[in-house]
Amino acid sequence: MSIPKIHSAEFCLSVLQAGQLPRDGLPEVAFLGRSNVGKSSLINALLGRRKLVRTSATPGCTRCLNFFLINGLWYFVDLPGYGYAKAPAEVKAAWGRLLQQYLEERESLVGVVFIQDGRRQPGPEERFLWEKLKEKGRTAIPVLTKADKLKKGERSRRLKEIAAALTPHGPAMEDFLWCSAATHEGRAKLWARLLQCLGGSNQSPPVPRDQQSFAVATRD
Numbered sequence: 001m002s003i004p005k006i007h008s009a010e011f012c013l014s015v016l017q018a019g020q021l022p023r024d025g026l027p028e029v030a031f032l033g034r035s036n037v038g039k040s041s042l043i044n045a046l047l048g049r050r051k052l053v054r055t056s057a058t059p060g061c062t063r064c065l066n067f068f069l070i071n072g073l074w075y076f077v078d079l080p081g082y083g084y085a086k087a088p089a090e091v092k093a094a095w096g097r098l099l100q101q102y103l104e105e106r107e108s109l110v111g112v113v114f115i116q117d118g119r120r121q122p123g124p125e126e127r128f129l130w131e132k133l134k135e136k137g138r139t140a141i142p143v144l145t146k147a148d149k150l151k152k153g154e155r156s157r158r159l160k161e162i163a164a165a166l167t168p169h170g171p172a173m174e175d176f177l178w179c180s181a182a183t184h185e186g187r188a189k190l191w192a193r194l195l196q197c198l199g200g201s202n203q204s205p206p207v208p209r210d211q212q213s214f215a216v217a218t219r220d
Contacts, residue, residue, distance in 0.1 A: 003191045007071050009047045014064035018101050022067060027198050028075040028108045033115030034125065035081030038145040041181035042115065043068070043076055046190065053078055065102060074198050075108075082125050104136065111139045111197030113190070118144035118158055118178065122165045131169050141193045142171045147178040147185050 015021055031039045040053040052068065066078040079099060102109070112133055116122060122130075133140045150158065155178060163173045177193070179186035 003188050004071070004195065006047050006049075009049055009052055009068060009070050011052065012067045012069045012075070014066050016064050016098070018098065018105075021065075021102070021106070022075065022108075025108060026069075026073065026075055027110045028067075028077050028106065029111045029113060029194055029197060030077040030079050030102070030109060031113045031115060032079050032103075032129065033081060033145075034117070034120075034123075037081065037115050037117050038181055039078055039081065039115055042113075042143070042145060042179060043078060045179075045181040045184055045187060046194075047076075065098065077109075082129075103133070103138070109138070110199075111141060111194065113194075114140045114142045116142070116144055116162065117146055118150055118155070118162070119146060122162055127166055127170075130166055130171075134169055139197050140171075141190070141197075142176045143186070143190065144176055144178050146180065148180040148182050 012022070013020065031043060033039050043053045044050060047068075047070065053066070064080065068076045068078070070076055079102075082096075082099070103112070114130060114133065116126060130140065130142075144159070144162065147155070159173055159176060163170055163176065177186050177189050179190060
């Protein structure tokens with residue numbers, strides 16, 4: 001499946017409360033990962049834009065659910081990073097509550113790009129979130145970013161270690177995608193997975209999720 005032509009990509013809104021979420025029913029793909037893992041850079045690379053999504057060297061720059069309308073058909077949602085962030089505890093707690101409600105209840109959410117730095121070992125938050133996403137029946141795409149920072153010989157070792165750390169319910173090694181925002185490696189493969197979630201150019205409403213609750217870790 002080829003990379004779709006991006007006719008338009010525009011920032012729509014930043015959401016701080018669940019009541020502010022879009023109500024148009026368009027399908028959404030969310031980008032979830034630790035602070036400073038490269039979510040914003042990955043979105044920019046996918047869309048062929050340099051500065052659509054703000055990037056920062058400071059962890060915790062994204063403090064809202066930021067919605068970007070793509071081709072008038074889908075939303076890409078840049079989620080707040082979890083883990084370390086230079087923000088007050090009460091602010092991080094608010095991120096966690098909003099993420100929890102969004103990931104649990106959002107019927108328009110058709111896929112989650114589950115992002116990790118390929119140089120780092122998954123922590124408790126990654127293991128917790130992967131397990132809960134799968135319990136909720138969410139389609140999760142595991143992506144290892146900053147592929148250009150590792151030699152090819154290192155990737156096989158890192159992939160085995162990361163996959164093992166996410167067991168027993170983690171993704172198989174062949175499910176991971178190596179991506180680089182700098183070189184665009186993995187861009188076409190990730191788009192193929194995204195379009196499977198989005199149903200090509202259109203998407204029927206997803207089946208409502210159950211109401212099982214889970215919490216999102218927001219500790220440092």
